[in-house]
Every structure is written in structure tokens, then in C-alpha cells.
Amino acid sequence: MLDANLKTQLKAYLDKVTQPIEIVASLNDSAKAQEMLGLLQDIASLSDKITLKTDGDNERKPSFSLNRPGGDISLRFAGLPMGHEFTSLILALLQVGGHPSKTSAETIEQIRAIEGEYNFETYFSLSCQNCPDVVQALNLMAVLNPNIRHVAIDGALFQDEVEKRQIMAVPTIYLNGEVFGQGRMGLEEFLAKLDTNASAREAEKLNAKEAFDVLIVGGGPAGASAAIYAARKGIRTGIAAERFGGQVLDTMAIENFISVQETEGPKLATALEEHIRQYEVDITNLQRATQLVPNTKGGLHQVHFASGAVLKSKTIILATGARYRELNVPGETEYRTRGVAYCPHCDGPLFKGKRVAVVGGGNSGVEAAIDLAGVVAHVTLLTHNTLRADAVLQRKLHSLPNVDVILNAQISEVKGDGKKVNGLSYKDRSSNEFHTIDLEGVFVQIGLLPNTEWLKGTVELSPRGEIIIDDRGQTSLPGIFAAGDVTTVPYKQIVIAVGEGAKASLSAFDHLIRSSAPE
Structure with a gap:
């Protein structure tokens, strides 16, 4: 699973582990489960302080937990933590293995003093640059306080949960079964919300x-x-x-x-x-x-x-x-994070195989359309006038078979069924005619x-x-x-x-x- 160079780097980190780590994997017959097993076997082979068990019975498969033998840490990855989340995995291994965090002593004591029961679930995507901050903050809190439990869930792998919970933006954080927050959050922000006197x-x-x-x-x-x-x-x-x-x-x-x-x-x-x-x-x-x-x-x-x-x-x-500048049209606020998004890199994987629109004809809009075209079924790019992106980006855009470009489009409404986006209406500024596009997502890229x-x-x-x-x-x-x-x-x-x-x-x-x- 890991190449020789990555193994060498990872071993150098794992040499800092001072306490035994127990990895318990809950697997099924899927290809991702076999990839996960390969990754975990590679990790276990790099340190004599790590043991791997494959008899886990967690309902989320494939997934694995990190703990100390006989310990009370509740930390789990549901999915393969590669991409941006590989650093989260390394930090979790180090922290569970007793390597001290760089977090201040004052903050660590604040975390340990939190009382109550906190079951966090974070839905992430491997291409999301905002997700690791959330995952790493909650993992550390789970290591330091047994009252805090955390599961990091790859939304692209657990699509049934994503659909059931109508998750259309990452990171999305649940606490005790209810939505706690969305978007980037760091340790300070979590403590500010949990510690009301902070x-x-x-x-x-x-x-x-x-x-x-x-x-x-x-x-x-x-x-x-x-x-x-x-x-x-x-x-x-x-x-x-x-x-x-x-x-x-x-x-x-x-x-x-x-x-x-x-x-x-x-x-x-x-x-x-x-x-x-x-x-x-x-x-x-x-x-x-x-x-x-x-x-x-x-x-x-x-x-x-x-x-x-x-x-x-x-x-x-x-x-x-x-x-980010908003469209300021009916439906945008109502369906924000339920089909209306502003970060194609973060939320794009959640729209795999679906139809989306990108609003904006500058570099950011065209780049978003290009990136999304590799993930979703179809992209419609709409711009108020003409494309303003760099020529090299426009050439790439026009070469993609699953992208349509609509010029002179004035967005009039984001449509939905009450739960999520199902369409986008616009006026053709040349003919003054109104049109509606059936789709599942709208990515807004119209400046600041x-x-x-x-x-x-x-x-x-x-x-x-x-x-x-x-x-x-x-x-x-x-x-x-x-x-x-x-x-x-x-x-x-x-x-x-x-x-x-x-x-x-x-x-x-x-x-x-x-x-x-x-x-």
C-alpha cells in the first residue's frame, strides 16, 4: 500500500511512539477494505509497539479504531485516510502512542476538564483541505478526554449515510446525532463552543x-x-x-x-x-x-x-x-450546504456522478468547472457576460466533453424540493427568456x-x-x-x-x- 519512501518517513515518526497502540479493523469484502488492510499491515510492520487485529465488528465497514490496550480512547477512521487525511492518521498514531502534542498545557487541561458525553462524527472528503483541521482537533480531544469520542467518515465511501443525512458539504460535524457545525473549525473553535465560559x-x-x-x-x-x-x-x-x-x-x-x-x-x-x-x-x-x-x-x-x-x-x-460573494437570489440561503456550495475542492466528491452548475466565468469559476468535470456526471458553467479566465484555462474547459458553457446568463433562482437543490433558473440576457436546468449542485464562484x-x-x-x-x-x-x-x-x-x-x-x-x- 505504501511505497518505500513513505514507509521510511512513517517509520521515523513511529519511532517517537512510547506507548503500545492497538489497531482494530472492521472489514468486509470490498476493494477498499483490502486497501485498508494493506495500509494497516504496512503501519504495524513499522513499529513493534503497534498490534493489528482484524476481528472488529463495528457497523461501519471498512473502518478501524486506534486505542491503547485496555485504554479508554474512542477514535475511529471510517474509510481510508489518505490524501489530505494521511497527516491526520500520523498525528493520531503519535498521540495515541503517547507522543506529546504541541498544544499548550493550558489548552490540554481545558480539554481534559470537559464533562459530559460527546459523540462526534465528521464527514470528510479526501480532497478537502479544510477537513484535516476538524479531524485532527477532534482526534486530539478524543485522545485526551474519555468523555469525547470521534469517528472520521469518508463521505465518498459511505454514500448511504451521506444521502440519508442529506450531507452536501464537508466537513460536516455531528454531535450526539445532531448537526454541530460545517466548514473549517480548529481546536480553539471547538473549545469555545463546548466550554461556554471560555x-x-x-x-x-x-x-x-x-x-x-x-x-x-x-x-x-x-x-x-x-x-x-x-x-x-x-x-x-x-x-x-x-x-x-x-x-x-x-x-x-x-x-x-x-x-x-x-x-x-x-x-x-x-x-x-x-x-x-x-x-x-x-x-x-x-x-x-x-x-x-x-x-x-x-x-x-x-x-x-x-x-x-x-x-x-x-x-x-x-x-x-x-x-465569497453570494448570488443573492431566492433559494441560495435556504439550500446552502444542501446543494449550494462555494468550495469545489472540498465538496466536489460529494456530487460524484451528479449534475452540477458553476456560476462564474473568471479563473476561479473555470478552474472549478475543470476540476468538477473529472468527478461529476455533467457541469454547466454560467457566466453573466463572457468568459474572463486565462486562455489556457478556457482551452482546457472547451476540450472537456461533459461541460457546457452558457454566456450572458443572469441567475434568477436556486430551486429545490425543500430538502436539497434540484435545479437552477436563469434569464438569457440576450433574449430575456427564462430557462431552468435540472441539477443537484450549484457552485458559486463570482468573486469576493x-x-x-x-x-x-x-x-x-x-x-x-x-x-x-x-x-x-x-x-x-x-x-x-x-x-x-x-x-x-x-x-x-x-x-x-x-x-x-x-x-x-x-x-x-x-x-x-x-x-x-x-x-
Whole structure:
């Protein structure tokens, strides 16, 4: 199952195991079960601390559990954890085998203190870059607390469950049989939802912090770059983000970040955070900004957060990025995660053999159609005007036999049967005629919206809601700067955001020097 190179790498990890691991497989006669058996036999052969049993009787077949002999860990993979989930398997083996997690001692104690009964089920796809964060967080919690149980389920393999539960987006997380959440979630987010007092405690800690010289709001590429450049100046630097990594976390393939030939969004987000942590930067995650109060007492600016926390700073850099633009048509909200999706890489495998539409004629829309064409039965790409994607992508698109392209289409409604999507209506802008396409999924790829609702009435915004900045990143308010996709800077690209973050940080530093200089 594993090639020689992968076995060598895996053995190096398994040499760190200090406690015995028992793998119990529940198998059937399927080809996937034989693949799973081959994988588990390879793993067991690499460490004398691992034993493999094949007499499991779990109802989900094929699946396997990880435990210590006589232990009380409830952790199971239902499906073959390869692709993005192979790292989840390695981490689970290490943690069950006694290798300490890099998680802070405070967080580990918080997990161990959770009381009650928590039976988690996570539906993932092997192509989903968001799923490993969920799987790894819940696996760790299951290792540390016997009250917490977790099963990671490959939705493509257990299609009967997916159909029964009407799961049309991954990751989808169930807790005690009820939907708990969808989309990327990390350990901090799970603890915030399970430990109801965590948010109040965190807000109290934040309110006690001293004022920063520069506070960056947003943890994407622009925010990360700004934090690094500020910290290198030796000034007191803080960064507060609703979701560290930002939009990059939802980006699959990155092939135009200079000097990095190819990477994935989550990997880049992790690298950005690791780089920031090399400096003395005060990092706060899972804090959604709700209000900017400029020029308060003592000349400090304030940022208020949904948790009730307030952070103060002499200068502020706004780098809150953007989010997926929505169609804003009837049915979109009702059928979100029930056929309406925004991440083809994550959710595409759930539509295997089905008919889908992609809305959007730019690079992201055409790339989505190309990717989906290899999974689904048929793709219809609709765009408001003409295709705007790069020529190489258009040539590839037109070469695919199971893709139709409809130009000049104005989406009017996402249709469904009350449970899931079953059609899409649009108006032909050339003839003004209305048409309906029968399908099971709609992937929306029509660009981004800046995250600036919380800033209305403070800094000056463009008609599109972007923060207006000058060539130094300065906003309409002295001491308040902005960078990245949230601003009026054209061409929303990661490499541009990184440069803009650096520029805004240098401008903030220059402002601090000039405002504190003696007259």
C-alpha cells in the first residue's frame, strides 16, 4: 500500500511512539477494505509497539479504531485516510502512542476538564483541505478526554449515510446525532463552543492587555506581513483575527506565489503563522471585530470585538480581507450546504456522478468547472457576460466533453424540493427568456466581498465597500492604515496582499516616529 519512501518517513515518526497502540479493523469484502488492510499491515510492520487485529465488528465497514490496550480512547477512521487525511492518521498514531502534542498545557487541561458525553462524527472528503483541521482537533480531544469520542467518515465511501443525512458539504460535524457545525473549525473553535465560559475568560484577558504600538486586525497574508514588519522594528505589536489564515485557508492550489512553485492554502497559512511566531507578536485568534473607535482618550484607537473584548493601540492596520460573494437570489440561503456550495475542492466528491452548475466565468469559476468535470456526471458553467479566465484555462474547459458553457446568463433562482437543490433558473440576457436546468449542485464562484460592514461610518469606503487608501496604505483617518483584499488596491492576489501589508506596517511605523518626535 505504501511505497518505500513513505514507509521510511512513517517509520521515523513511529519511532517517537512510547506507548503500545492497538489497531482494530472492521472489514468486509470490498476493494477498499483490502486497501485498508494493506495500509494497516504496512503501519504495524513499522513499529513493534503497534498490534493489528482484524476481528472488529463495528457497523461501519471498512473502518478501524486506534486505542491503547485496555485504554479508554474512542477514535475511529471510517474509510481510508489518505490524501489530505494521511497527516491526520500520523498525528493520531503519535498521540495515541503517547507522543506529546504541541498544544499548550493550558489548552490540554481545558480539554481534559470537559464533562459530559460527546459523540462526534465528521464527514470528510479526501480532497478537502479544510477537513484535516476538524479531524485532527477532534482526534486530539478524543485522545485526551474519555468523555469525547470521534469517528472520521469518508463521505465518498459511505454514500448511504451521506444521502440519508442529506450531507452536501464537508466537513460536516455531528454531535450526539445532531448537526454541530460545517466548514473549517480548529481546536480553539471547538473549545469555545463546548466550554461556554471560555469566551468571557478570553475577553477578560484581552481587556487587561496594555496598548499596542500597532494592532493588526486580520490574519491573512496582508495581516501576517504587517505583523512581521512591525515586530522587526522592535515596537509592541499585536494581531487579532477572526480566523487566522483568512481566505487563504479556502484556496487549494497556489502556483503564483513568487519563489514557491506550488503549495496549498492551508500550508501557506500555517507557514505564515509560524513565521509570525518567530517574533514577539501578541497573537489573538477567533475574535471578530465589530467596531472601530478612533482617537479615544490619550490618543489611542480602540477595536471592539464580538466577545466583548476591547484592544487599544497607537496605530491600527485593517486587514480583514474578503469573503465569497453570494448570488443573492431566492433559494441560495435556504439550500446552502444542501446543494449550494462555494468550495469545489472540498465538496466536489460529494456530487460524484451528479449534475452540477458553476456560476462564474473568471479563473476561479473555470478552474472549478475543470476540476468538477473529472468527478461529476455533467457541469454547466454560467457566466453573466463572457468568459474572463486565462486562455489556457478556457482551452482546457472547451476540450472537456461533459461541460457546457452558457454566456450572458443572469441567475434568477436556486430551486429545490425543500430538502436539497434540484435545479437552477436563469434569464438569457440576450433574449430575456427564462430557462431552468435540472441539477443537484450549484457552485458559486463570482468573486469576493470586502469585510468592512463593521467599519461603516468610520473610515471612508468606496462604492464597493472597500477601504479607500493612498499609496502609503493610509486611510481617511490619521494613524489608521489598511492593506490587502479589503482595500481599493486592484488585483486581489496573495503576493500583492503581502506587499501591501509590509507597506502599511512601514507607514504605521513612520507615523509613530513622526507623531512622537519632539517639536
